[in-house]
Amino acid sequence: MSTTNAAEGASVTSPPPTPPSPVSAENSDRDRTSPTPKFPVKPGEFLHDCKRGSEETPLVTFAGRLSAMNVYRVFFDYTTVIAQDQKAPAVAFEARPNENRYRDIRCLDSTRVVVQGGNHDYIHANYVDGYRENKKFILTQAPLEQTAEQFWSMVWQEKAVMIVSLTPLDNINCYRYMPTSSGSKMTIGTKNKFSIVHMGTAHVRETYDATHLMVCKNDEPARKILHLCFYTWPDKGTPLRPTELLYFVSDINHNRKLLTEDAIKKGWLPNTPDIKTPIVIHCLAGVGRSGALASIDICIQKLDDTYGQGKPFCDVKDTVLRIRTQREMAVQKPEQYLFVHLALLEYSVRRRYYTVIDGIDVSSFFVSGYEYVSPP
Secondary structure: OOOEOOOOOOOOOOOOOOOOOOOHHHHOOOOOOOOOOOOOOOOOOOOEOOOOHHHOOEHHHHHHHHHOOOHHHHHHHHHHHHOOOOOOOOHHHHHOHHHOOEOOOOOOOOOEOOOOOOOOOOOOEEEEEEEOEEEEEEEEOOOOHHHHHHHHHHHHHOOOOEEEEOOOOOOOOOOOOOOOOOOOEEEEOOOOOEEEEEEEEEEEOOOEEEEEEEEEEOOOOOEEEEEEEEOOOOOOOOOOOOHHHHHHHHHHHHHHHHHHHHHHHHOOOOOOOOOOOOEEEEOOOOOHHHHHHHHHHHHHHHHHHHHHOOOOEOOHHHHHHHHOOOOOOOOOOHHHHHHHHHHHHHHHHHOOOOOOHHHOOOHHHOEOOEOOOOOO
């Protein structure tokens, strides 16, 4: 598939030879992603955390500031985010142009996933930290036909229990890297052969499909992997309202916990304290919708944690700035940036973290193609 210029590219339960880059050798076995000059992280610290004090934005300040803005002011605020981008090395990305969807959406060397045991170690994927959790996510582009084997090699290597797709697999631009009908089977790979069996799909709330897959690599024991496909988020635009995406984020975290416990029982995940595996997320380019989803999750986890400590904090801008140091161009479009803000506002109200309903005015965000619906 030729490259183009950038374009953003079973049941499930609901809770209530690549040239070496400067860091590729150490990146393969380090426990955390590399600290960045913009946000230095000391040992024992997290990229996303609550430091309190004047550096933090209280939820009441976040809500008041957002209510005082309009679409254009939020979009302008987004320009101040992208203005702070720093060009970091992307040597491996430049060395393998045929395995990248877009020439100008780079894969940073410092956080790239190094895939072992193949013909080369490159895939357009980066580790992204969660709230107080290193490498909670892997943000990656949707597989191309020539990268599908590398994609499954990454999933297997990282012991991922879940893949989240934010683009339908019948999208003309997305290679079908898994079977799509119950009972069907697909084999991918030459050096490493992956057998993927479709075990059934559940359609959840008319917004996403949850598919159980049984995956084998060569002659190794099979692993159960959950594939979630959220199909109501268009490439151009945002979901009509945040509600279903908020449910989706909750479902992701709930099922990740259940699947991790099951993998430990089956023996393919080590039973060690706080064992967790990364959530593999892709859209098309793996930056816009994928970055927005990761941002929402990070902010939700921070809200939950800080509310429990007595004072909730929320700072979307700071979160997006930090994510972009690990996955370049994450939250790629201003409308996605706005959507993250509105999703966090709705979440805060629904959870009753913010109860001054009369102080919320989102009328200025009623724009063509987007409608914010206040919770009941």
